Amino acid sequence: MENAAQARSAILDAVIPRTGGAWRVGLTGPPGAGKSSLLEEIVLAYRGRGKTVGVAAVDPTSPFTGGALLGDRIRMARAGADAGVFIRSLGSRGSRGGLSAQTEAVLDLLDAFGKDLVFVETLGVGQMELDVAESAYTTVVVLVPESGDGIQAMKAGLMEIGDIFLVNKCDHEGAGALEMELRAALELGAEREGWRPPVIQTSAIEGRGIEEAVEAIESHRAHLSADGRLSELRRRVLERRIRAEVDERARQVFWRDPERRARLEEGLAKLLAGSLGFEESVRALLPEEPGGEDS
Amino acid sequence: MDRKIRVLVAKPGLDGHDRGARVVAAALKDAGMEVIYTGLHQTPEMIVEAALQEDADVVALSILSGSHMSHFPRVKELLDAAGAADVLITGGGIIPEEDMKTLEAGGIGRLFGPGTDTREVVKYIREEVEARRGR
Numbered sequence: 001m002e003n004a005a006q007a008r009s010a011i012l013d014a015v016i017p018r019t020g021g022a023w024r025v026g027l028t029g030p031p032g033a034g035k036s037s038l039l040e041e042i043v044l045a046y047r048g049r050g051k052t053v054g055v056a057a058v059d060p061t062s063p064f065t066g067g068a069l070l071g072d073r074i075r076m077a078r079a080g081a082d083a084g085v086f087i088r089s090l091g092s093r094g095s096r097g098g099l100s101a102q103t104e105a106v107l108d109l110l111d112a113f114g115k116d117l118v119f120v121e122t123l124g125v126g127q128m129e130l131d132v133a134e135s136a137y138t139t140v141v142v143l144v145p146e147s148g149d150g151i152q153a154m155k156a157g158l159m160e161i162g163d164i165f166l167v168n169k170c171d172h173e174g175a176g177a178l179e180m181e182l183r184a185a186l187e188l189g190a191e192r193e194g195w196r197p198p199v200i201q202t203s204a205i206e207g208r209g210i211e212e213a214v215e216a217i218e219s220h221r222a223h224l225s226a227d228g229r230l231s232e233l234r235r236r237v238l239e240r241r242i243r244a245e246v247d248e249r250a251r252q253v254f255w256r257d258p259e260r261r262a263r264l265e266e267g268l269a270k271l272l273a274g275s276l277g278f279e280e281s282v283r284a285l286l287p288e289e290p291g292g293e294d295s
Numbered sequence: 296m297d298r299k300i301r302v303l304v305a306k307p308g309l310d311g312h313d314r315g316a317r318v319v320a321a322a323l324k325d326a327g328m329e330v331i332y333t334g335l336h337q338t339p340e341m342i343v344e345a346a347l348q349e350d351a352d353v354v355a356l357s358i359l360s361g362s363h364m365s366h367f368p369r370v371k372e373l374l375d376a377a378g379a380a381d382v383l384i385t386g387g388g389i390i391p392e393e394d395m396k397t398l399e400a401g402g403i404g405r406l407f408g409p410g411t412d413t414r415e416v417v418k419y420i421r422e423e424v425e426a427r428r429g430r
Contacts, residue, residue: 066299067324073345074334081341086348091299091329 005249008105015105018112020234022054023221025117026136028124029158030147034168035121036075037204038142038213043079045214046117052084054110054118056103058132061091068092072121086110092122100244103132104237124158135237137230138220140164140213143182145174159185162197164216170201170208195223260285300328300424303351305342306335307366308358315387315409316357322413323355323420339366343373346382352424356386363390367403383423387411 029035036057043053057072068091079085088106103120110118122132124141141162143153146169153159165186167179182199198216202209224230255261267284270276276284304320306313313335320330331349333342346354354374358366367384374382387407390398395406405419 061329062324065325066327068329069320069324070329070331071334073331077334077337077341080333080345080348087345089329089331089349093299 005101005245008101009245012105012108015108015112019108020111022111022115022118023138023217024107024111024136025119025217026132026139027119027121027142028130028139028161029142029168030124030144030152033124033142033144033147034204035142036072038166038168038202038210039119039121040076040079041202041204041207041210042213042217043076043085043117043119044082045210047079047082047084049214051116052114053079053086054107054113054115055079055085055087056090056106056110056118056120057087058090058092058103058120058122060123061093066093086113086115100131100135101241101248104135104241107135130157130161131240135240137224137233138163138217140166140217142166142168143178144169145172145178153182154185159189163195163220164213165197165199166202166209166213167199168202168204170203171206175201193229195220298428300353300420301331301349301351302328302353302355302420303331303333303342303346303349304355304357305333305337305345306357307337307339307342307370308360308362309336310358310360311335312359313357315359319355319357319387319413319416322417326417326421328417328420339369339373342370343377343379346374347377347379351382352427353383353385353420355420356384356388358386358388358390361389363388363398363406364394367398367406368401371402381427383420383427385416385420385423387416 027035027039039055043055046053055076057070059068059070059072061068070089070091072089073080073087076087080087090103090106093102107118107120120132120136124130139161141153141158141164143158143165144167147153165182167175167182169175179199179201186197186199200209200212200216202213224233263285267276267281271278271281302323304316306316316332320332323330331345331351333345342354342356354370356366356370367386371384374380374384383404385404385406390406390408398406404423407416
């Protein structure tokens with residue numbers, strides 16, 4: 001893993017200077033919201049405007065077997081057959097920090113290849129997936145009447161990260177009510193640097209709302225491109241990626257020490273026997289803190 | 296770190312029965328592989344383009360329509376032309392034994408008929424990919 005991470009970073013040395021040309025869009029939402037079908041329509045709309053597109057589609061890796069069934073191409077057969085579209089399916093792989101590092105490297109590559117737009121599709125569950133979606137410049141949240149009310153979206157942390165909300169399958173009952181709830185929830189939330197997230201009804205099957213969705217992405221792009229907001233966002237994302245990479249490698253180095261692993265075993269035995277406290281067994285593994293100041 | 300085996304499962308041609316393909320896809324997933332399932336009605340061109348974009352180690356085709364003698368060689372031809380001759384092509388379906396032999400002699404990997412134990416497919420793919428990576 002460490003070698004893979006270092007190899008990846010070495011490739012990124014050459015790739016990152018060539019990035020910055022693509023607009024990065026994250027698309028997330030609950031399972032069954034129709035993200036892939038909707039993404040295909042959006043991708044084809046951009047192709048109609050003469051833009052080239054890259055897609056990284058993330059599906060969950062089984063924590064039990066490490067295997068994954070990556071099925072996003074099923075819903076993107078037309079886009080997949082288009083020479084101006086490159087689709088890469090990724091398993092979330094379940095490793096700490098692994099999803100972000102790997103997916104963001106794929107986005108860098110698609111960007112460096114010269115794609116005008118780069119999309120990343122993830123399930124809107126779990127912090128890792130949300131991180132990935134949020135590392136895009138524009139984050140699109142896809143909801144459907146069946147995915148529950150606005151409260152569910154709030155619980156899942158989706159309200160805070162969305163720059164654009166799409167109510168998909170808008171021909172289904174409850175689409176209007178969901179739209180109103182989302183609007184109400186967004187009204188309550190703080191305005192984010194002058195951007196009020198729009199709520200748009202879409203139907204991938206009927207092709208409804210697709211142009212509006214594309215226009216919303218373009219408006220958000222214009223908004224962010226003004227007064228240095230984009231460079232600030234890119235700085236934040238790169239900072240998070242460096243920190244994640246350092247965290248991961250530091251963790252590996254930390255636990256590689258056989259002496260430390262032996263101390264863990266020792267502490268565990270004492271803890272189970274009741275002769276050592278939990279906090280003490282943790283401290284026994286950590287280096288002395290010089291000033292006690294936490295960063 | 297051991298690289299995950301990536302398998303593209305596709306159904307070329309016109310028949311609409313993908314139960315077999317799904318069963319195999321699930322078995323490969325349960326064996327720890329990353330399975331990219333592309334769905335029905337794929338042309339060889341679509342399959343090969345997807346295999347290249349996905350960096351697949353294996354292309355597994357399910358063919359029940361009798362078109363195996365054209366689809367398997369066509370996929371191989373396109374993969375070879377794209378510089379991806381190292382990708383294992385395997386699959387299954389209703390394929391007469393002499394056709395299987397002809398295809399295997401033409402550089403296609405092992406083909407599996409109805410009733411095959413999925414564990415056999417998993418074992419074959421794992422061994423064949425490891426051998427090819429070792430080369």
